[in-house]
Amino acid sequence: MKILKFVLIGVILFFIIFPLFMMTKYSISDRESIVTGGEYPEPFFPFKPTLEMFGVLWSRSDFMKAGLTSLWVGLFAVAFSLLLGAPTAYALARFRIPGVAILLFFLLSVRLFPDISAVIPVAELLLSRPFSLLPPVVLVGLAHTLLALPYTVYIAKGVFESIPRDLEEQAFVLGAAKSRTFFKILTPLALPGLGAAAIYTFFLSWNEFIFAYFLTFQGTETTLPVYLLRILSWSPQKNFISAISLLICVPVIIFTFLVQRYMREGLTAGAVK
């Protein structure tokens, strides 16, 4: 049984780690290690590992620009979905709204449709006036908000529900106005949870391809996934494309490590025994 368990874990790990390994390997490969001409097999590890491709990418302004675009789109999406989602979630969590279960179902059901079926109407709407006057970064950010909002609302609703109502009532009895209670009591307590929603939104936006593609394929401003496709259409070398892939992964990994600790803090401990 024990052996079987380890074998199973090994197999799963292989499927997770092998693609990452290949990506990393190619990204640091020298020319001889990938262009073999069929004379010898590709080596398991590059003959002369090199960071050359990262240098190339660093000096390419189109890549840097796509990276920045992705970053901004992600931040816009996070900002929009929190600004819209958090108050919605608060209302859903605190007030008795008739038909709330149906409302929540419809909210999530938006995500039951495949993105491809929603992209045409959304692109149609966002690419015509007045939306088309907005910079593409904001447009894609809005589209991603649309995708992330149902989850944001769900996560944030759980967050607000986990904050005891007593705290709000206590603040009220002590004389705090609603706004003070919201900013001084609720917001600090909800931050870790809302952080989770923000991370989720950011990753969704960072990865998202279809909406970004339909909204930006005509312009020069694109997000990284769309940029990757453009590069692919030139049939570039494996090491170049792998370096781009790897760089797209890096922020996700860093961001996760940075914010996860904060999320785990569990600030509400000790509020209510």
Place this chain on the structure above:
Amino acid sequence: MAEVKLKNLTKRFKDVVAVDNISLDIEDGEFLTLVGPSGCGKSTTLRAVAGLENPTAGDILIDGQRVNPLPPQKRHISMVFQSYALFPHMSVESNLAFGLKIRKKSLKHKSEKVKWAIELLGLSGFEKRLPKELSGGQRQRVALGRALVLEPKVLLLDEPLSNLDAKLRLRMRTELKRLHKKIKTTIIYVTHDQAEAMTLSDRLAVMKDGKILQVGTPEEIYQKPADIFCAGFIGSPPMNFVSGERVPQVEDKNAMVGIRPEDLSISLAETKDGIVGRSSVTETLGSDNYLYVDISDLLISVRLKPEEKIPEDKPVWLVARKEKHHLFDKSTGRRV
């Protein structure tokens, strides 16, 4: 300090009447307890006084002023919640100062008051701690301090001891009583624990189904319960109830007779006017021992003197002096 008057207070939630037309006068500096089983409306009454619930009908007066339309802040009340409701991201100090900050008190006043509360409640050294770094008793005291620094005219306490373990609860009970003696604020206290209600209060109001059944000092309610429910609710172990026809001394055979465990005397020999039963189990508490006696379908508790020993599973005769009988009307439950 202030007196509080409730006039025909009613609170309805849709079809449920939580508080049913109650009137109550609470004197200045009094420690009054609303006691009753859960769902009796005691918490709702307290929340109405606090301004957290809008009464459906009736008035709440604090110091003669009708406060119904006023928000909590303007009622000069403070409230301590059962959960303490400490702000988990704020230190003890910030929690204590929260209300003062809202009232825009001067920095000097604020730090003086916070210091006063910290000393009063023995929280020195914990000023910078977060609530999660405190013990249950300390949290409870912070919650109390946060209410006290506002110098409320009326302090509202909603089951403040029920989240503490038994030992701590007893200690905080004493502390609370001493505190009240020191600060002399009017306190309205809500509990379902009759022992707490008895030991702490100047007067208590026994509530059931949204109504007040009896208001009085602990002694009055213990010795002269106005109602069969009060009689059974106050006192531990509870009063024994026997139908009148089974008690030889009672003339009114339609009455329900209530007898407290300590008013019964027990004998192994046949006694005049005694009710015969069978001794069952003894509960030893140290200072008091309680013997349970089977009388056909009833289980009667009897307090034994420490030196008294009654063997189990023997016929015994129980008798109580007539003046110790509490008679209640079987249909209305009121004292006759």
